[in-house]
Amino acid sequence: MTDKAEATTPPVTDAEPPFRYGARLAGEIEQRWQTWWREHGTYASPNPTGPLSDGFDDITGRAPFFVLDMFPYPSGAGLHVGHPLGYIGTDVYARYLRMTGRHVLHSFGYDAFGLPAEQYAINTGQHPRVTTEANIANMRRQLARLGLGHDTRREIATTDVPYYRWTQWIFKKIFDSWYDEDLDRARPIAELTAEFDAGTRVPSRQANPSGRPWAELDAAARRKVVDGYRLAYLAEGLVNWCPGLGTVLANEEVTAEGRSDIGNYPVFRRPLRQWTLRITAYAERLMADLDLVDWPDSIKQMQRNWIGPSEGAHVTFATVVGSAEGPGAPAGPAVEVYTTRPDTLPGATFMVLAPEHPLVDALTAAAWPGDTPDGWKFGEARPAGVDWTPAAAVAAYRDFAGQRSDRQRGEEFDRTGVFTGAYARNPISGAAIPIFLADYVLLGYGTGAVMAVPAHDQRDFEFARTFGLPTPPVLAPDDAFLAEHGLSSNDPVDAWPVAFSGEGEYLPAPPGAPVLTGLSKADAVKTTVSWLEAAGGGRAARSYRLRDWLFSRQRYWGEPFPIVYDETGLPIAVPDEVLPVELPEMTDFRPTPMAEDDTSDPVPPLARAAGWTTVTLDLGDGPREYRRETNTMPQWAGSCWYYLRYLDPTNAERFVDPEIERYWMQAADGPAGDGGVDLYVGGVEHAVLHLLYARFWHKVLYDLGLVSTKEPFKRLFNQGMIQADAFLDSRGMYVPAAEVTIDPDGAPRHEGEPVTRRSGKMGKSLKNSVTPDEMYDMYGADTLRVYEMAMGPLDADRPWRTDDIVGSHRFLQRLWRNLVDEATGEPRFVDADLDDEANRALHRAILAVRADYAGLRFNTAVARLIELTNFVSKHYGDARRPPRALAEAMALMIAPLAPHVAEELWSRLGHEGSLVREPFPVGDESLAAESTVTLPVQVNGKVRFTLSVPAAAGEDDIRSALTAHEDYAKYTDGKTVKRLIIVPGRIVNIAVA
RNA sequence: GCCCAUGUAGCCCAACGGAAGAGGCGUCCGGUUCAGGGCCGGAAGGUUGGGGGUUCGAAUCCCUCCAUGGGCACCA
Structure with missing residues (x-):
């Protein structure tokens, strides 16, 4: 960071024209349009049926498109500028799609259960419900300032009781299913017992070690046999016991060094009786169906490695x-x-x-x-x-x-x-x-x-x-x-x-x-x-290599299991009418501390919830007392199906209405089971855990006929990570990056002392966080959006440079100045046709920008728009004004990247309402074409001279133009032309001996 | 150790096998300005990580080595 970065005051002075696009004006425009969008429900996407279907008739002819961001957990530290990279990317793409005739669903939510939220609550001594809600509110505020076009009616958090009610319901479905190896799919458990009763199937030796016939088994013995078939089962197994966290962990949550992924505590192996999900039954399908999805090869390879x-x-x-x-x-x-x-x-x-x-x-x-x-x-x-x-x-x-x-x-x-x-x-x-x-x-x-x-x-x-x-x-x-x-x-x-x-x-x-x-x-x-x-x-x-998924945690902040035990000690799913099983209020929700060498069983916090651990239910034989399961589900549970709840978030009767599910998820044309979320964007860190678990749940739901597609996520895209310089002092301690100055020779200093530079993940531990709030204050949200997209390809890691963001700000400022008078705020345009040169510049830009948006190449889209803006600056300098058609096309084309300034320009150009669903400009190849082209002429691969020919010139025209050129003889006299390569519109290469 | 990705100007990054440069930052020069900042105009800047191959032609395709990042690793 240089001195300049410390100047948090906007680059605004007294002398600045009142309508110059600076941080102050950008802030005003952004607040105004965010309010307008909210009041007009601009980003609400109607469902074909149900309570969110208002306005569905208006989108006739628009094909549905489901854009999804990976579910974040609401961190107590707030966002830094690295977090929203993917969210901006999906928003830009969604906005482009709306302008090209698609009906876009884009919402957002919070993965708010689990260890990170709970550790934060414990560390700050507050109830996780309180910290989680505060963290969500802060994150929502930070994200709202970015102007993301989310349908906020559909927002969910996994900790919402109406949401986890359905998480529990899906767990029950898994519990009440078994895997039929012959049909290669999950089936309801009732069909299994029916087959045992009818004698058409005999329990396996593994499920029935005694070998006694089904008909001779008593009720408890039969339940034991059936429990051995369930996709959710209790198993005594070697588990990863983490005394530091007071819980067991899944294999996937343990690092190669044998420590916890979260907190880096030592992990020990010990036998415990735990809930386990039979994901191994799906190993083959989880492998094979990778062929059905459009995912990066590297992610597919990681999943294949993991399944092994x-x-x-x-x-x-x-x-x-x-x-x-x-x-x-x-x-x-x-x-x-x-x-x-x-x-x-x-x-x-x-x-x-x-x-x-x-x-x-x-x-x-x-x-x-x-x-x-x-x-x-x-x-x-x-x-x-x-x-x-x-x-x-x-x-x-x-x-x-x-x-x-x-x-x-x-x-x-x-x-x-x-x-x-x-x-x-x-x-x-x-x-x-x-x-x-x-x-x-x-x-x-x-x-x-x-x-x-x-x-x-x-x-x-x-x-x-x-x-x-x-x-x-x-x-x-x-x-x-x-x-x-x-x-x-x-x-x-x-x-x-x-x-x-x-x-x-x-x-x-x-x-x-x-x-x-x-x-x-x-x-x-x-x-x-x-x-x-x-x-x-x-x-x-x-x-x-894949193992069954260890699914219980000895923690408070998770979904309670919808399971009770009777006197046999065997599990029973509670009836649907009893759902949700709500978390009891507890003042002390911490895990019971355990010494590393303690061999007694861990005590989950819920086991201490007086009055909750037992419950009286009537399960068909009169009211009786049952003991509750006191473990909770792991964080991954809620994120296994949230994308489905976005579709129908208020439904109290079903987890999702089948008609709505098919509308958004099913491919319009394709084989049965084809489809899934059209674009899913998130970090590569979820390559194995979340994506494997969610695919597994989705396949169970598919087998049970509850969803229509074999795979949850049709196309996956991994956004890169924004890294940042961090600085170490002579003791090897990180110093705040914002306080580091750079000498003229490039050497970094902190408080006068030399420090060493190191690149790393942005965050608290490296003291190198830059927050979006700082950027909003300095340049506005549109500038931050443009900069993050312009930094590089969406899937590449790239280093953050606060010094560089000014380039994106200047671009928006020039764009604005071309279209708005900085002194009066009046629009600058004339009702006149474009000349040939302007038409060429405009249509070349439209063609390129369209293709770049469609291909998620936002960095090059920005470059093309800067190019066009610079052209307009030169072509229509101080005195002249650009034609209306050019001005409007520019406002429309910048809209996906910088929606606020685009709306403002659109309205100053005389339009009512929003441009969110205006058609994106369409380029014309013939207007974009040059009339003549300059071809480089190579002799033995080296460029020696150039040739000017009509753009449409064919091979023969070029050959005659070439041989007539004065330099041709110079390079070929006395030599043999072995070969003459002519690529029309591209190049000429003469191979001489 | 095995597998994958990435190496282009001081920095971030473009470039259907076809003139090494689209765009941005920085640097230098000039204009505007009392000055600084800002804005505008212009310029410099290269062994495309190294070596070899294929090709009329390679940043791009192939081989090999190096560097960085990531995944897997007692899995029978």
Whole structure:
């Protein structure tokens, strides 16, 4: 920042003409038109039906277009100039669309539940309801000054009780659904129980571990079975427990460093019973349907990475417990593993289960097999004097693994584990291979068990070396591998420093095994899978990195679950008539503080709400008392469906009227299920979390017939981030950027001391925030809008420079001065036709600006309008006035970018009312065309002279003009013209030898 | 380590494979002005990150390296 930036007084002096476009006049114009728009409901978009349908008949013939901004949370710090970038972008585009015949829906709202709002409330010692409402009011004020054309009748906040009532209702729909793998869609749970009752479907072994027939199960047992099918279910699982926040977090809210996304507190893994949403049922569709949407490739790639599909096979291993051989050894349960390399199955020399694998107890032997090496017994954990059985060792190891699973990434992973005393039978080699537990195998991925092929997998290799297990190769390494590690093809596998995981020649197979010699890896995988399928020991399978979505939080400021429990402890959804389940008023809403090593269950704040935790309901068998669920939903819940509520925000009967939903969401022409929000603009930080969750909810609603499109957001656009310089003093502390001065040689100083410059996100922590309010005062909102759009492409990150914004202000000032007399305020125009040069300038600008607006290239649209303005300044200088047609076109063309000044110009040019729905000027190619063009003539790629020809000249005309040109002979005499390239209207290139 | 994006004038950024420059900031010169600021007119400013290739012609397409930003990373 230079000294100039400190001058917050507007650049206005006594000598300034009364109608010069400066900060004072801009402010007056902006306030006046914002009031006018509000009073006339200019941006209200009528629905086809329902309470918001007034005026719908007037928009006949206008095709609907739904523009959406990502839902912000109302921060207590207020907005800085980086925040509204996307909001301005959508507003410019929406205004352009209104002027080109579209019926635009554009509203706004606040994602006001959740951790950021609650942390702010806790830090300031106020109730979150109070701080949230104050923050929303401040944000609304700041945004209103920008002149955004929102239909404010549709504004919502997730914390509004009438809104979260429907969030709870949708949760109930998810709870009351199950995923039918055969039909590949969600169905109501009632259809599942009907099929069980009719005997047309039998509960899966997983949902019904007892295996007893449905008909013989009592009511509670049946409920347990059905609960195992629900898309929202309670599960005991390893969760990300964050004592610092007093809550658990979703995987997506934990950083790669094992800390909370919010607040950067340490996160620990521990088992807890939590609400979980079965998003993994949709993994395949969430992958495949990315092909249906128009999103940036990078975002699609991030979603694909997150879902993380892999192709492989499930292979079943028979087991024996307590002894490798021996006819007397008892058989254990079969274990299924997931592998992407079934071709290496002959080389599997041991098996590893995740420490929490459900079959561990069944596989743990009563005593160590006779030849068990001491190193397999996890003896380091053995307390003195304890009888060290496999069960004791396994328990000790599970405890150990649970403690340390929060270790940091990027570290060397050591290989720890314990032998269970059980063996598995390798289906190909027939060998008995030991079964270990090790924490490098994760319960949540694949089947939670792996066949370890140490020769060809680095993790298995390291484990085998640590535990002294054999590493027989299945395929011979390629030359590159040998060369890299200084090996020859004769060297034994013991000489390998690492596993060979590439492709190579398969070694001869043992008798009875599938023959892979000479096959590629892909063919070898196929051959082995076919062999396994024939032998009944395996099948092809896909696996996903994606996990089910942990959906409860031990916090106050969220949607309460519409769930109660009866004496069985099983969950029951409350009837729709009881919705909403309102948050109880509490004076102490803080999470219960927990020590990091506390192993007791977290206590949600709602569990302390006296008089709320139990409720008397009549669920069909008379009034009885039920216990409420005291967890709340995560912040993401409310943002999973807000775009649908914008469509029909006041509906008390439905979450959205189907007719209104179809009108705005369904593609006019396209296959069934096509459509979605026409343009969704937001930051790349939501690439995975919000966009994946919202797609999941939308697909559930689609399966249940509640929405008409397969995807919520047809087109996605990521706006860039505005960054700003920050300055560090000699101690490495940030100093306020606004107080930094720049020496003439460019060196930054703060209070006389040199400081170092660093670029970063604008914000409190870097002390480099610039607020929109400051910019309104200095230049007005229109200038801020134009500057933010002119800085660069909408999707690019760009650095904020307060010094640069003056250029956008001067532009609007020149534009104004061309059209309005600065001394009198009278319009400057004549009723006369444009000359050819002015017509060319105007129509070239119209054609370019239209295309730029339509393509979201607002930076180049600004440049073209500046160009035209500069032309008008020169062409119609002080004395002359521009023709009316030119003046009006300029007012209309600037309107999307600078709506206030455009309205003012439009009205001073003699029009009544607003130009918001005036037709955008249409360019004429023939008027824009030059009559003659100057073609550069290159000789061997270098420009040597130019050629003036009629614009319409064809190749032959140009050739004759060229050969007649005096310079032609100069460059070709005595040389051979090898080739002559003529691109009419563009260039001529002579290739000579 | 793997994947993606971006490198153009002091700075922010334009440029269907066709003359390196549309627009803005800054700098310098001039005009207006008592002066400053503002406004107006003009000018300077380049190895398009480096190297190689394709092409009549490359900022643009391909390969490679470098820099910056982002995503993923014990996922069997």
